[in-house]
Amino acid sequence: MAGCVDDVGGTQEVIRETDGSENMFDVEAYCSQYCSLDPSTADPFEVPSLKSRMKIIHDYYQLIGLKDARVLEYGSGPSVYSLIGAVPYCREIVISEYDVRSRDFLSKWKNGQANHHITTLFQYAVMSIEKLGEGDEVSQRENALRQLISGIYPGDLNTDTPIEMDSPGLFDIISTHFTCHTVCMSVDEFRAAVGRLVKFLKPGGFLILSEILECELGKWDGLKVGYKGFQLTRESLIECIEQLGFINIKDDVVAEEPIDGKAPPEFGKTLTLLAQAP
């Protein structure tokens, strides 16, 4: 079925099927290159946009202004960069993550194991974004986040149980970054996937979501590689969120700039938005 158009409007090209192992999330590469602020290993293109996104997410939590929110972080991967700014505004954080290696990685950190990658993110958030001190504030924030996380659960957004926990209840805030697009093959599927997730949001609750724009991502189901995905534009993404009934939508686009004359990678433009459920 090479190159055929499927019934949901995406182009699908199954190049080969695998047992899944080679297509799973590369935790080490993610931490050292793509979600890293360590200058010795970080991908130089990722650094400015990661810093910008952390600041945007910090600002959104401040804007929401809740004092004791219950937060769901969906598809965290092996990182917590999107939760550091949430700490002063939360009473509980639930993480749901599809990939067992990412869950194990985060569990070890939550149980007290020091992690250089994660610590650099706390240092940046506390010292550079919030302009607090260098010492105890950083470790206190890291320990506060460990305490707030009540559990790290599996979850598959392509199923009827996106969060595999008993009685997940409803959340004041759902935070999800670069996850919904990866499970879809078309804009219609994307809208449906976000819809399945925001069923866990309280009325009037908030969605904080990031996606890569204008980049044909491949669907990631851990079993097949070589799918061609679809592109999200700012307009199509915001339209989906509006069609799901959200109001008060605010968004920030971050585009990578060329570094040393080298063009940024295809996935160099991201959008982060804040929207309120009806």
Ligand SMILES: C[S@@+](CC[C@H](N)C(=O)[O-])C[C@H]1O[C@@H](n2cnc3c(N)ncnc32)[C@H](O)[C@@H]1O
């Ligand atoms: C690109 S990573 C994003 C990680 C992190 N949120 C970030 O901002 O860097 C995509 C995430 O989607 C998750 N994922 C993949 N397939 C999924 C599925 N079927 N249901 C839910 N999450 C899935 C992966 O495990 C991974 O954590």
